[in-house]
Every structure is written in C-alpha cells, then in structure tokens.
Amino acid sequence: MDMKFENITTIGFDADDTLWVNETYFREAEEEFAALLEPYETKNTIDQELFRKEMQNLDLYGYGIKGFMLSMIESALELSNQQVSQSTLAHILQIGKNMIAHPLELLDGVAEVLEALHHKYRLLVLTKGDLLDQERKLEKSGLIQYFHHVEVLSDKKEDNYRRLLDHLEIGVDEFLMVGNSLKSDVLPILNIGARAIHVPFHTTWAHEEVEPHLHNNEHLTLPSLRELLRYLI
Structure with missing residues (x-):
C-alpha cells in the first residue's frame, strides 16, 4: 500500500511484542x-x-x-x-x-530504528500493563533515551488515545501509532482519525484477536520494524 506520512511529527510505539518479546x-x-x-x-x-x-x-x-x-x-x-x-x-x-x-529480549532492529527516528520525530511509548513492570522493562531495554514520553494506559480504546493526545497537545493528523495489535494499536487509532502501522508478532493473545471482517485497508502492515525506515526517513 502506498501511504504518505509527510505530516507526521509524533510516533507512538506499543511496547510488548512491538519493542520486545512478551x-x-x-x-x-x-x-x-x-x-x-x-x-x-x-x-x-x-x-x-x-x-x-x-x-x-x-x-x-x-x-x-x-x-x-x-x-x-x-x-x-x-x-x-x-x-x-x-x-x-x-x-x-x-x-x-x-x-x-525474565531477561528482556528486544525484537530485531528495534534500537536501530529508534536511533534513526528520534532525530526527526517525537517518539512515545504507549503501552498497557502493570506500571512497575513496564517501567522495569523500559529500564532494562536501554531504549528510554529515545522517548519523549512514556504512558502506561489502563486500556487502549478510542477515549484513552483521545485524552492522551489532547493532554500532550498532539493533533490526530500529525500522530502515527505503531504496534502489533490490530485491536489495541490500529483500529482505535484509525477511528479517531490518526494513522497506524501494524507490525504483527508471531503470537497473539486471544483477547487481542480481531475478526477478519473488522480489518480494513486504511493502515499499513509491515513484516518488521526495520521496514518503517522506508516510509519515515
């Protein structure tokens, strides 16, 4: 799919199974x-x-x-x-x-991609989970220096994203979300008018699975984070 991201100033990254194995x-x-x-x-x-x-x-x-x-x-x-x-x-x-x-295992290319992107974009971590555990994983990852803001959300629904973008004064037209879950990282983002890129992980929790008829072609699906650089650099 040919998608353009010229207006993007801020990129949100999911953490679990997007930046590291979970x-x-x-x-x-x-x-x-x-x-x-x-x-x-x-x-x-x-x-x-x-x-x-x-x-x-x-x-x-x-x-x-x-x-x-x-x-x-x-x-x-x-x-x-x-x-x-x-x-x-x-x-x-x-x-x-x-x-x-458990030792943290970064997914392939994560550090390389963040190093390339953080000079051009404002990078955020937007993840679900236990606050203490996610903070611990971020510390172990060695990636914290790349991120302008880290937010551990109670859930990833449209209202959660809207409130956060409003709080950080980020327009939906300048925001891009990157994550492995269609249910949490892609569909709610598209529904609020922002952009999303899906990078699937080989294992998906049943709670995050989405019925095929709910998929749409308004987002980009990439095989790895490294592919982001083709579109964003």
Whole structure:
C-alpha cells in the first residue's frame, strides 16, 4: 500500500511484542500452569478456564503479569475444588515471579530504528500493563533515551488515545501509532482519525484477536520494524 506520512511529527510505539518479546513468555507460563493442574482437569479445560478467569478479572486487576498470576491462583483453586496444595500455589507464584525477572529480549532492529527516528520525530511509548513492570522493562531495554514520553494506559480504546493526545497537545493528523495489535494499536487509532502501522508478532493473545471482517485497508502492515525506515526517513 502506498501511504504518505509527510505530516507526521509524533510516533507512538506499543511496547510488548512491538519493542520486545512478551506474549511468548505468557504462552510458556500457561503450559507450565496446565502441567501443574493435570491431576484435576484436561489441558484444554485448564486453558479455557484460565482465559475465562483472566477476562473476568480484567476490570479488577488490569493487564500484566500480576493480574495473570492472580488469575492462575483463582483458576487453580476452582479447578481443584479448593484442593490444590500449598506447594502448587507456591509454584504458581514462582511462575509469575520468573516472568517478571525474565531477561528482556528486544525484537530485531528495534534500537536501530529508534536511533534513526528520534532525530526527526517525537517518539512515545504507549503501552498497557502493570506500571512497575513496564517501567522495569523500559529500564532494562536501554531504549528510554529515545522517548519523549512514556504512558502506561489502563486500556487502549478510542477515549484513552483521545485524552492522551489532547493532554500532550498532539493533533490526530500529525500522530502515527505503531504496534502489533490490530485491536489495541490500529483500529482505535484509525477511528479517531490518526494513522497506524501494524507490525504483527508471531503470537497473539486471544483477547487481542480481531475478526477478519473488522480489518480494513486504511493502515499499513509491515513484516518488521526495520521496514518503517522506508516510509519515515
């Protein structure tokens, strides 16, 4: 698709699975959790129950590892009819702690792209998740010097984006969002009149999946962040 970005002054980047690996570690944790609960249920039922519990708890716990950890504990108690052992609960807590402490893995080309872009554009990080965890990851990443502003949002809906752009005095016609999620990083942005570029990650959380009929051709999809430089430099 031939898209022009001459008016863009500010670029927002999603963090998880756009700048660094994230969802892969959740899938690994789910596998470990299912193995722990095998004495009580089938893997398919365990996976379904955990996802149901995560969705039920989103408004209460928000996004991120800590909410995921609490949902695993609640699911374990319910799936085992309150019979799960203390050692298994301790193991679940350790799964979450291991996720938080996991070494950060930048996606290919991230530092190179940000180095090239930050001389020309105002760069932002706009992400969901736990504030402390996201701040920790940004610190580990070594990327913080490239960003003018970092915002950890409770959610990524149209109103969240509108309020943030208004607060930062950024016009929708000069803003571009880059991220891996059509649901969170692309469609709400297009709906408020701004521009978006989709850079898919190989693994997508079920909650972020979008029905094919909701896709449109008003955004650019690129295979990697490196491809941004063809359009923005």
